[in-house]
Amino acid sequence: MPLHGAQHLVLLGAGPAHLQVLAQLAAHPPAATVVTLVAPQTHTVLAQGLASYLGGHTNLEACRVAIEPLVQRGGIHWVQQGVSALDAQGRSLTLDNGSTLHYDWLSINTPAIQNREALEQTIPGVREHALFLRPLEAFVTLWPRVLDMGASRPLRVAVIGGGASGVELALAARQRLPRSAVTLLSGSRPPGAGYPLRVQQQLLGILKRRGITVLQDRAVGLKAGSVQLGCGADLACDVPLLATGPQPPAWAALSGLALDAKGFIAVDACLRSTSHPHVLAAGEVSTRTEGDSALRQSDADPRVGLALAHNLVAGVSGAALKPCPNAASTPRDILSCGNRYAVASWNGWSAQGWWVWLWKDWTDRRFMARYQLP
Numbered sequence: 001m002p003l004h005g006a007q008h009l010v011l012l013g014a015g016p017a018h019l020q021v022l023a024q025l026a027a028h029p030p031a032a033t034v035v036t037l038v039a040p041q042t043h044t045v046l047a048q049g050l051a052s053y054l055g056g057h058t059n060l061e062a063c064r065v066a067i068e069p070l071v072q073r074g075g076i077h078w079v080q081q082g083v084s085a086l087d088a089q090g091r092s093l094t095l096d097n098g099s100t101l102h103y104d105w106l107s108i109n110t111p112a113i114q115n116r117e118a119l120e121q122t123i124p125g126v127r128e129h130a131l132f133l134r135p136l137e138a139f140v141t142l143w144p145r146v147l148d149m150g151a152s153r154p155l156r157v158a159v160i161g162g163g164a165s166g167v168e169l170a171l172a173a174r175q176r177l178p179r180s181a182v183t184l185l186s187g188s189r190p191p192g193a194g195y196p197l198r199v200q201q202q203l204l205g206i207l208k209r210r211g212i213t214v215l216q217d218r219a220v221g222l223k224a225g226s227v228q229l230g231c232g233a234d235l236a237c238d239v240p241l242l243a244t245g246p247q248p249p250a251w252a253a254l255s256g257l258a259l260d261a262k263g264f265i266a267v268d269a270c271l272r273s274t275s276h277p278h279v280l281a282a283g284e285v286s287t288r289t290e291g292d293s294a295l296r297q298s299d300a301d302p303r304v305g306l307a308l309a310h311n312l313v314a315g316v317s318g319a320a321l322k323p324c325p326n327a328a329s330t331p332r333d334i335l336s337c338g339n340r341y342a343v344a345s346w347n348g349w350s351a352q353g354w355w356v357w358l359w360k361d362w363t364d365r366r367f368m369a370r371y372q373l374p
Contacts, residue, residue, distance in 0.1 A: 006033060007034070007104040008033075008036065008105070009030070009106075010036050010037075010038060010106050011036070011076075011109070012038050012083060012093065012109070013108060015109035015110060015282075015283045015285075016300060016305060017305040018109040019044060019070065021107065021308055022070040024305075024306070025312075026073045026076075034077070035074070036079060037076055038083060038093065042080075044137070046063055046064065049364045049365070050136065051172060051338075052364065054143060054168070055171070055338045060140055062368065064140070081096050082096040084096055086106075087256065088106075088279060089276075103278075105278050105315055105316055108281040108282075108286070111136070111246075112285055113246065113249055114133065114242060114244060114247060124220075125221050129223070129224060130240045133169065146177075147177070149238075150177040150180050155177060155238045156183075157177060157181065157237070157238070158182075158227050158237040159185065159243055160219045160227070160240060160242050160244060161242065162193065163243070164195075165243045166184060167191050167203055167335060168336050170207065171337045171338030172336070173338075174212055175339055182211070182212045182213070183215060183237075184207060184212055185217055187218045188216070190214075190216060192204075196345060196350065199350045202352055206341075206343070215235070222237075225237065227240055252264070256275075257275055257279060258275035262287075265279075266286070267281050267282075267286045267287070270307075271288070271304075271308055272311070272321060278315070280315070288324075303325045334363070341353065341356070342357040
């Protein structure tokens with residue numbers, strides 16, 4: 001509980017931006033402020049290095065960060081609970097155990113999710129039969145089981161979702177399961193549709209050369225041993241891996257916070273809620289709005305965490321907040337191809353090759369080193 005006269009700053013979620021905030025607060029703690037981290041997991045798995053782990057090039061410790069050393073170093077109170085509700089007007093959180101936590105300032109850096117209830121409505125059977133990519137902390141513990149199954153017999157693997165995560169997951173499955181059949185279901189658009197046409201063509205060529213079947217079709221249902229396709233056919237499948245796009249957490253809809261059209265938290269250039277100035281948010285859970293434009297800014301950019309830390313300290317001390325720099329390039333612009341090969345895309349420029357993979361590996365390790373305590 002906050003001390004008398006002290007402000008209470010709550011950090012909701014242990015995403016990449018908040019890991020950087022924890023490091024900054026440990027070095028420069030704000031005066032007369034009690035800081036509480038609310039996060040249920042003991043480790044945070046970062047997207048940086050995840051593809052290398054899935055492809056077998058690094059171990060799990062290379063892509064995850066232990067939370068306890070960071071909170072201990074900063075003297076921060078850690079509540080190992082999830083959140084079921086947020087009341088922005090009343091400045092309170094309802095935790096999974098039913099208790100209530102009040103705050104003066106709130107920072108949100110939770111990961112976007114795959115809403116199982118909503119997905120079950122569009123893909124019946126997905127909750128029972130699919131292996132969900134999110135949360136990453138759960139997926140990385142289940143991935144070795146898939147590999148063990150593939151070591152004993154050839155599998156029929158279907159990756160559902162043609163975005164960057166789906167492409168990387170399909171290529172990682174091909175790398176680790178050489179005897180298995182791998183199919184990528186990219187929905188109504190080609191794989192990597194969010195990238196320039198040249199990059200899409202490069203990815204499609206790599207997928208085909210690696211022996212991955214690409215179906216531009218959607219999954220409309222899952223049953224034991226098969227995926228039902230939108231065209232009416234059934235795709236034989238032993239392991240359906242769900243890598244669909246991110247969705248906002250369920251509590252956001254009733255929080256009272258201003259949201260964008262997809263339900264993500266709307267923030268301004270300073271990462272501050274456009275409706276509640278004592279709430280800041282960064283990463284997948286938020287959308288930065290400036291005039292008529294909207295930007296999903298990745299918290300994989302270390303500048304986002306630095307800006308968030310600065311603005312939280314400024315906010316509790318009554319100082320002016322500063323805009324967060326626009327992300328021009330992030331590690332997610334480099335897609336791993338399962339083996340030691342990668343494709344890079346930046347401002348209309350693209351490249352591919354083993355040297356791109358080395359570049360990605362270097363940037364991933366450099367990013368992770370920020371959180372490895374001596």
